[in-house]
Amino acid sequence: MQRILAELNEEVGVKGSAVVTEDGILVTSALSSSMQGEVISALSSFLISTTKRALTECGMEHFGRFIITSTHGKLVLVTLPKSYLVVVADQFINLDVTLLTIQGAAKKLEKMSQINV
């Protein structure tokens, strides 16, 4: 898992990545020193749970991917079987290109979790 995240972090503009569960447990992470794993997992968990709840209320069950663009960065959340891949990137990242790598990493993590089960 660490290796997959480390490879993902080599993409231009990616600042860090992590795998977190919906209840905020940090499964694994490859984050830069300026980012704290616990903070990223707690905030991701907050966003994931509120988004899921809001979607459920309007009959939309779950989401597969959530991309947030902010003034100084981007955040990508990808749903994995029992967890979420969280990618933090800078504002200049070309997501059209990097999304393929992110999806590729998500697929690898998905396979890995199936083997683990």
Add this chain to the structure above:
Amino acid sequence: MKILQKLKISRELARLERKAKENPSPSTYVDLAQVHVNLGSVDETLRVAEEGLALFPNAEELKRVLKFAKKSRMNTRIRELRSRINKSPAPVLYRELASIYLELGDFSAVQGACEECLRRFPEDSGALLVLGQARLKNFYRDLTVSDGLEAVACLEKAFTLDQACIKAARLLAEVFYRVGAIDRSRQYMERLRGMEPDDKELQILWQEVKESENQGNDLENLFREVEARGRFVNGPPGSSPKLRKIASNSAMSGLKKSLMRLADTQGVRKAAYIKGSKALVRGEIKSARDPFLRAVRVISRSAQRTSRRMDIGSFNKGVLDGPFGQILLCSLGDVVASVLAVEGANTEMILSRMQDMVAGALYAGLGRERT
């Protein structure tokens, strides 16, 4: 500059231009403007800063870039004008020079240029107009009686010398209205209405002048009262609640059109514009109580909070993919535009329309919830 270096810079410029279009943010525009500054291309810097400010009117750094670019351009022009005046002085050159100083906020330079011009060309209305404008600017800022009265004297003289000088008449009508000299303002307004019958701003001022009560005819006294009170008798034209409502209605009608256009875009099922507790909706939304609106509010608030706490700035855009299709969000301040689209819809185009709507409609008030 070497060819390779030029190529590198033009690539960097193209990249930043693309970024500014795809993912506009104040910092992207500042970066782009900075490259133009480094290249010494003032016009391009101005263009980028103006474009950026149109989208992000409160971006302080962009304002600074704009000011810097304007100053650079004006300094070049000042040198040109000075050299031409030295060779062969003409009122039109002085007028331009004084106007540039005025724009730069250098009042003593404005006064110097205008006085020099008036010494050489005592009948030049242009120099009097610029001097009047400078004095008026100071009066509006500091409310000092002397500036106000000087401004009126310069502008009245400019208008006497040139009866076709609409600007002088307009400034006089406005300042008289603001200090409460309504009868005097009305005199200028009547002349202006004959000269510019289709001018919307004049129509607004005329409407307000008509509805206001004259506070007296002693100008000095009226200006003194303004100085003593520290505020004008009347606010700027167009600021009365009644007129604000008209302006807001017109902005609302533009907003509704944009939302309708968004809802008519191929692949869009629901479209909503939310400001605070109020919302405008179009498409497959039955009422303002549609759970989609609540979901949008909750998700955009969570995204905003997460973005800030993760130190990635303010949340601007969001794309949520799922079996339901896509939920697109665009947020600015307390305004959120959102769309529910089917899979395969042109996300970029929809987001760009949403962004235009949010940026352009920030000042529109929402009267009531409706479907």
